[in-house]
Amino acid sequence: MKKLLFILAALVLFVSCQTTIAVSYMRPSAVDMGPYRNLAIASVVPDRSFQTPPMWVMAADGHAFGMHVRPGYTASTAENIASYATDELYSTLSSTGFFNLLPPSATDTVLRMGMYGSDISKELRARGYDAVLIPRITDMTINESVYSVPDYEWWTDSEGFEHREVVYDYYYKQVVSIEYTLTLIDTHTGAIVTRRNFTDTESREGDLDTSWMRLDDVSYLFRSMIRSFSGEIVRYFVPTHAEYDVTLMNNKPENKDAEAAYKSAKDGDIATAREIFLSVWNESGHLPSGYNAALLYAASGDFDSSINLLQEIMGRYSNSDVRTLYRDLQTIKARNEQALTQVSQPYGYVEQESSNSNSVYGFVMGI
Template sequence: MKKIILFCSLVLLFFTSCQTSVDLKYMVPSRVDMGPYRNIAVATVTPDRGFSRPSVFIRTSDRESGRMYSKIYSSYSSNLAFSVADYATSEIVRQLEESRYFSVISPRETDHIIKYSYNPGEDFSALGADAVLLSSIDTMYINEYIHSKSKERIVIAEDGKEIVVVDTDYYYSVSCTLKFSYTLVDSRTNKVIFSDSFSRTFSDDAQIPGPWFSPPSPLYSYNNMIRGIIKSMVFDFVPHTVTSNISLMKNKPENESAELAYDLAKDGKYLAAANEFYSVFSSSSHIPSAYNAALLYAISDISKAIDILDEAYEKTGASELLELKNTFLRMQKSTEEAQSQIEGKSPGEQGDTSYNIYRMYI
């Protein structure tokens, strides 16, 4: 008998946890309004000019590691800063182009105007540029060293005596930091549209396999950091689609006439379910049916969904209906703002001009 009760409880739990829900897609405007700035001139990324030359050998942090690994060459050279900046430049161009939201004017053309033009605004406009993207790596710092970890263990010798043996493992520890910043400039007015910065760190502590050890170049780690930073930057520039998952309202108070609509929704027949829910609401003022009808209509027609919620709220005054309507209104407004950016009708970011920004990047 107990097994039957347990089985029934599990079945009930399964069905209550599988409540039908729908995905509503809507658009979100970009964090940085790039509506009027769709043609971007990309300048070469400026490397960290203060990046220090590494020591010939990696330092050791204790006597034991110094005894074993005092002659391990550093994993990088002073050219690393330039390699990272070059990669950042190519990654900016690649990700902007792959967004299909921007046209890109090459770093070669952009750099030439910045360095040699007497009237950058006029020359950038002649190329069709709306904005200039100036970027720099402000900080690159690497801390690498070798250290040891020892632990004792007891072994039994042939004569039965206990002997303390010390096992020592050696580790290569590295920490990489990076700060990247960018400034967007209106190519016609020289106003700073927007600026931001990103900081990233990477650290590792790997056991050294043997005396032949050669540490890996940190270039791979820096390139990974750069790739993530540029992805975040471009994401801030481009409107995107998001999905909100909302569950149907349960049939409480229960209305048997609504069961068919619930079954249709469960089978993915959303339009038929919406029509059925609305029919049930029209005949009985059943609040869950009004809620669910609006939710299902919103998949393809959010304005119709809002009208239904207005009608239902006027009849019932149910707070759930007003809450869902406010959710739909936020989605609708968000989509309209994003669409305005896509169509180039948004005002764009408003900046200021107080100095010749290009001089910092020459």
């Protein structure tokens, strides 16, 4: 038992002594929005097929049939959720600082001008916007029900006879789902650049308050799903910061000259640690020092020096950790360069311009 405790203590000490190095890089967005950083955002189009709620919630069994419980939504729920989604989308994209945005109220004004013969794309270009993002809730589904669960109670009368009495407890269940579509239109070509669907389902159930006889508002569930899309939306349209975490290679075989580098790295002095590791590698060919120097080059943002050093190490050693780091850093370097290209493209960059009609807008908005 003492031996086991000693091994566990040594393992904890070993893990705690590991120093993790974070390699920061830019992760490119799924869609290159470099040409479309001047972006107009329309208000979210509500679900046009949304049904008026029934007078009473459906009963799932005979005992709940006569409950007469009011639904947890109204005819205006679709409009209210669309309004909330509009605010959430604009706030999400605005907070990235990546775009020059035309807010929904102004974009909607231009879209309405198309009803009176104006060329929507031309009007948006005249205002300096290269693309318009049209969000639409294509489906909102709400299923509600109330049901009963029997609770058996026993009691004894004055003559000692036992009786069973059935008491019913009442519960409700709400299941909601949403399909949310974002469509990006190039105002110079009238072409749909990309379309992305987001879908989710949430449910809620609990005790039915028979004194109130109305279900809780389902808007909370829809708002929760709308918020959950925000992270995906940012990653889809905006380059984001990311980290690749790797632990330093252990000092095995031990090299006394490298110990100061491990301490510097643990204290957060990356530059000093890198130079010591590099010196030890150059003088003795100490594999862990070479690996760690390459890792710290990457942590400093110098991917070229890191990859070159790893190639040098692989020319002398066959080591799986070195090969893995080399492969991963090549991928990270390529992704970082792609993201930086997306960020550095000048505003207003377009490849072509052609005449177009308003038909694409009507198609996307479902009108």
